[in-house]
Amino acid sequence: MAQLRIALAQTNPAVGDLTANAERLVAWTRDAADRGAHLAVFTEMFLTGYPVEDLVLRTSFVEASIRTLEETAARLEREGLGHLPVVVGYVDRAGLAPRVGQPKGAPLDAAALLHEGRVVTRTAKHHLPNYGVFDEYRYFVRGDRLPIFRLHGVDVAIAVCEDLWQDGGPVSVVGQAGAGLLVVPNASPYEKEKDDVRLELVARRAREAGCALAYANQVGGQDELVFDGDSIVVDASGALVARAGQFREELLVVDLDLPVSTAATGTFPYDAGDGTTITVDRFVVSSEPVEPYAPEPGVIAERLDLPAEVYSALVLSVRDYVAKNGFQSVILGLSGGIDSALVATIASDAIGPSRVHVALMPSRYSSDHSVSDADELVRRQGIHARVVPIADIVTAYEKEIDLSGLAAENLQARVRGMILMGLSNEHGHLVLTTGNKSELATGYSTLYGDSAGGFAPIKDVPKTMVWELARWRNAHTCPGFLLDAERPIPENSIVKEPSAELRPGQRDTDSLPPYEVLDRLLDDYVEKDMGSRELIAAGHDPALVARVIRLVDLAEYKRRQYPPGPKITPKNFGRDRRLPITNRWRESAG
């Protein structure tokens, strides 16, 4: 057996900022070298950020990625770090026949080994995910090579992210070819409880490959995705050796005892077990095992429980959206209700209360408690507040244009939206939109009113979970949250009955079923895609099924115009669920 110290760089790249990502790679490699690592592993497409979407269709972007890779290899050598092999993800292109619109070879979701100033080898993801939020058939062609390099006597193989999630392909070839360690750069987005799925998957694949497995995952927010980190190292039996924290950057350094290999080097084709062939390139970086040293025990970070995990995802997502898009501050309408209270608290935790602005915009129908509950939140959190009464503005509209019923009610929400956008234009705040997933599902929001804004932090959070998160946050905090306040959300905002307050005495339950009932039904219809017969068979009330399905189907146009926000469930409104707006299919008629 031989010892090997590996460092997994669980870091937060910025999509499109290749220079900054390369800079970060050098800094983290220096850290890994200082900690005595023999190999540093970065995440999938780390140099470009992930996902880059249609940027990958531009030749200029692909060329910049390849150039950055090569320059980074040279720079590591210049800075005295060339001795430490680095595995990193980037975008390359295939030397294949060109595809239409891609004159210089189709893009590859690639990973390379850098050592002594050179790009020693390049490989690419074999299995391309093309479901849920992923569209990789649109962007990439599959890789068909598996590098296995001998490092201090140990054979180390490289596969990329989805290659772990599918049977056959690189993992089965690693099993046949007999490597001592499989390293896997990943960009695996968060959804609730996915960490349990990953651990089970990584352990199973290690057993199948018959070797230890080191899984390095990206961390950080990128539009509607948030990456939770959760990098994992298991031994050949699948037993957990080390695990990084969630939602934070971390260099996970692990000492492993791995089998020494004497296999012949060279290029060999293998049956990938999925109807394809993968060519293995076996070569030697160094064959001498390292001098024996005292290993450090593997660190296994404590897991967050469900509300802590979801809340942390929302905080990181808001923090990164604000920072990566160059905002200094945010603004939202604070109504005294629970949705805006939770969004304000997430924002305070993400960027600090001194950068959070709220507008209290009472109308003629606002209850006394809506203002006092909003005031109380402002006092507890120390955020910036201003009061902009809207009654006179609404009256001025009504003088000029005759609106009644719903049209008049919606005017209030629209006036508020206009005020927020005006304050955003004037002061450069990002407008946070406060709708939750239950409202988005049923279309319970006013277009160009409370649905106006730039980023929607809780759009994937069902209303029942909104209350759960508020209660959780009043009782807990986490390292890294920037709000230091006892019970930041007024209890009254949590316990009072939800109301849009667009007309006297209005309650959400006038138009919607109780949220406990609604959310269970929405979960089955939206997330599980059950049809109406299945929903009724699952015990949902037939009349309610018909009514809610109709609401959901008719609100597609509203969701398409809703701002982006973080995905935390297996199926978000956004990339995960794409339905036609113009659509005559009705479940009940089916």
Ligand SMILES: Nc1ncnc2c1ncn2[C@@H]1O[C@H](COP(=O)(O)OP(=O)(O)OC[C@H]2O[C@@H]([n+]3cccc(C(=O)O)c3)[C@H](O)[C@@H]2O)[C@@H](O)[C@H]1O
């Ligand atoms: N297929 C389609 N494609 C494109 N646009 C379409 C469309 N169908 C209607 N539209 C447009 O949408 C308009 C109707 O939508 P919209 O103006 O939003 O109005 P609407 O959906 O009729 O009313 C808003 C609903 O949201 C509730 N609300 C409002 C504010 C806050 C809250 C809360 O508690 O969170 C709830 C309110 O009580 C009401 O039930 C139509 O007048 C039409 O212009």
Ligand SMILES: Nc1ncnc2c1ncn2[C@@H]1O[C@H](COP(=O)(O)OP(=O)(O)OP(=O)(O)O)[C@@H](O)[C@H]1O
């Ligand atoms: N009086 C108000 N002052 C400021 N903003 C308001 C006011 N009323 C509504 N809003 C804004 O419009 C959004 C929609 O709120 P509304 O009260 O209609 O329903 P809600 O979905 O129950 O939200 P909340 O729980 O935040 O009240 C609020 O989250 C808030 O951002």
Ligand SMILES: NC(=O)CC[C@H](N)C(=O)O
């Ligand atoms: N980037 C990828 O290939 C990610 C796909 C994978 N199934 C995941 O969610 O982790």
